[in-house]
Every structure is written in structure tokens, then in C-alpha cells.
Amino acid sequence: MMRTKLLSLVPRATVACRHMSSATKLTTVEVNDKTGIATLTMNRPPVNGLNLELLRDLQQSIEEIEGNKSCGLILTSSNPTIFSAGLDILEMYKPDKERIRAFWTQLQDVWLALYGSSVPTAAAINGHSPAGGCLLAASCEYRVMLPKFTIGLNETQLGIVAPQWFMSTYLSILPRREAERSLNQGRMFTTEEALRVGLVDEIASSKEEALAKCADFIATFAKVNPLARSLTKQQFRSADLQQLENERVQDLEKFLFFINQPAVQKGLGIYLESLKKKSKN
Numbered sequence: 337m338m339r340t341k342l343l344s345l346v347p348r349a350t351v352a353c354r355h356m357s358s359a360t361k362l363t364t365v366e367v368n369d370k371t372g373i374a375t376l377t378m379n380r381p382p383v384n385g386l387n388l389e390l391l392r393d394l395q396q397s398i399e400e401i402e403g404n405k406s407c408g409l410i411l412t413s414s415n416p417t418i419f420s421a422g423l424d425i426l427e428m429y430k431p432d433k434e435r436i437r438a439f440w441t442q443l444q445d446v447w448l449a450l451y452g453s454s455v456p457t458a459a460a461i462n463g464h465s466p467a468g469g470c471l472l473a474a475s476c477e478y479r480v481m482l483p484k485f486t487i488g489l490n491e492t493q494l495g496i497v498a499p500q501w502f503m504s505t506y507l508s509i510l511p512r513r514e515a516e517r518s519l520n521q522g523r524m525f526t527t528e529e530a531l532r533v534g535l536v537d538e539i540a541s542s543k544e545e546a547l548a549k550c551a552d553f554i555a556t557f558a559k560v561n562p563l564a565r566s567l568t569k570q571q572f573r574s575a576d577l578q579q580l581e582n583e584r585v586q587d588l589e590k591f592l593f594f595i596n597q598p599a600v601q602k603g604l605g606i607y608l609e610s611l612k613k614k615s616k617n
């Protein structure tokens with residue numbers, strides 16, 4: 337049975353949204369009293385690397401926003417130059433057996449919750465957004481990005497393979513040819529390039545402006561019947577969601593098999609070293 341919460345199809349736009357502010361350790365949720373829109377901020381220095389704990393907090397925050405009947409969700413970062421560096425490579429390099437299972441399962445859960453969220457979602461991409469960072473942004477329905485940053489699924493550049501549901505997420509935004517080519521290349525798009533191919537919807541000159549544009553997008557649903565909107569979104573996304581639901585155990589095993597290959601471990605080690613050397617220069 338599909339566990340996505342598209343399914344709590346409670347009308348939302350008609351509900352008076354109340355202010356709520358809650359903090360878990362690595363994410364914060366703040367609801368605007370006037371608009372009822374929740375801003376979910378990732379806050380894991382230095383680069384919002386998606387480790388098990390940040391993923392857990394993201395999941396909890398998304399559930400909280402769904403539960404509080406917010407009118408929409410805006411995902412952003414507290415870091416002024418990085419939206420998210422993607423999966424924390426330290427989770428995948430020389431991994432602990434139990435933890436890496438929990439880590440990948442939690443990533444699946446976050447994707448199911450965000451991509452399948454019953455509320456309108458938007459990402460204010462206020463910094464670099466490679467790989468898993470791009471996955472989170474692309475799981476939202478709308479993206480506004482600041483100039484001079486990069487975004488993309490760069491997995492092949494690291495010698496790893498983006499799984500099927502990463503591909504589906506890209507395909508929900510990009511034309512098939514563009515999605516295939518850029519995934520094969522592991523291409524990182526500049527903000528301007530991302531706008532040109534449709535990976536982002538708008539460019540904003542500041543985080544405040546990006547948040548405002550995301551709120552404007554969410555406001556476009558104010559007069560749309562919330563049940564009709566939610567069911568329509570569900571119809572668009574259910575095949576992708578259902579595919580992971582059906583195959584999540586195999587997806588986990590495939591990930592574990594792949595990540596434990598000596599050549600993959602070697603490649604991740606070299607990549608980590610190159611990142612560290614870069615930050616020492």
C-alpha cells in the first residue's frame with residue numbers, strides 16, 4: 337500500500353494556518369502567520385551534507401508541515417552559499433553496515449515525503465545544489481535560484497550511478513533528451529543554464545526575493561480547490577512514487593552492493609581527498 341501522504345487529502349487552502357515555529361536539531365520550520373506558508377530551512381554546517389541525522393530531521397519537518405496543515409512548503413538553506421552539497425560522502429565511504437542501511441532507507445523516506453507531499457512545494461535555492469541537493473530541489477514543484485551558483489545531478493562525475501527515482505525526478509522537470517544527456521555527463525548547470533533548460537523556474541537576486549517568488553508560486557493555488565489540486569498532483573506523481581514503494585528493498589540492496597564495490601570505494605576516497613585538498617588551498 338502506498339504510504340505517501342498525498343493521501344491525507346484534507347483541503348488545505350481553506351484552513352486557517354496558524355503560526356508555528358519549531359526547531360529540530362538540523363532543520364527549522366517557520367510558518368508565516370499571514371500566508372500560512374512554512375519555510376523549512378536546512379542548517380547543517382558546513383555544507384548541509386545530507387547525513388542520517390539531517391535526513392531524519394528533514395523527514396520530521398515535512399511531516400510536521402503536513403500535520404499542521406500549512407498552505408505550502410518552501411525548502412531553503414541557512415548557509416549563504418550552499419543549498420546542500422548532496423549526500424554526505426562520509427556516510428558512503430567505508431560505511432558502517434547498519435548505519436548505511438538506515439541512511440539509504442531514510443533518504444528514500446525523505447524523497448517519498450517531499451516528492452509526494454500533499455502541500456504545494458517550492459525550493460529557494462540560495463547556493464550550490466549538487467547531486468542530493470539537486471534531488472531535493474527537483475522534488476519540489478517550483479524552483480527559484482540565486483545567480484552564480486551551480487545545480488545538477490553530477491553522480492557519474494563521482495563514479496556513482498543515480499538510481500531510477502533520481503532519474504524520474506529529473507524527468508518530471510526536464511525533457512527526456514536533456515535529462516538523459518545531463519545525467520550521463522554528470523552535468524552541473526550554472527543558474528543561467530538551469531533557467532534556460534527549465535531546471536529552475538526563476539532567478540532571484542537575493543534569498544528574500546527567492547522566498548517571495550516561491551510564496552507567489554504557492555499563492556497561485558489559493559483559489560484552486562485544494563482537493564482537486566492535491567489529487568491532480570498525486571495523479572502526476574503516483575507512478576514514480578509507487579515504483580520506489582514497490583522496489584525499495586531491492587533499491588537498498590542494489591545501493592549496498594554498488595557502494596561496497598572496491599572500485600567505488602576507491603573513487604569516493606579520491607574524491608573526498610580532492611575536496612579536502614581544495615579547502616586547504
Ligand SMILES: CCCCCCCCC/C=C/C(=O)SCCNC(=O)CCNC(=O)[C@H](O)C(C)(C)COP(=O)(O)OP(=O)(O)OC[C@H]1O[C@@H](n2cnc3c(N)ncnc32)[C@H](O)[C@@H]1OP(=O)(O)O
Pocket residue numbers: 382383385417418420421422423424425426464466467468469490491494496497498499590591594595608611612613614615616
Ligand atoms: C544502481 C544504483 C546504485 C546507487 C549508487 C549510489 C547513488 C548515490 C547518489 C549520490 C548522491 C550524492 O549526493 S553524492 C554527493 C555529491 N556531492 C558533491 O559532489 C558535492 C561536493 N562538494 C562540492 O562541490 C563543494 O564542497 C561545494 C558544495 C560546492 C561547496 O564548496 P566550498 O568551496 O564552499 O566548500 P568546500 O571547501 O568544498 O567544502 C567544505 C567542507 O565540506 C566537505 N564536503 C563538501 N561536500 C561534501 C559532501 N557531499 N560530503 C561530505 N563532505 C563534503 C569538504 O570536504 C570540506 O571538508 P573539510 O576539508 O574537512 O573542511
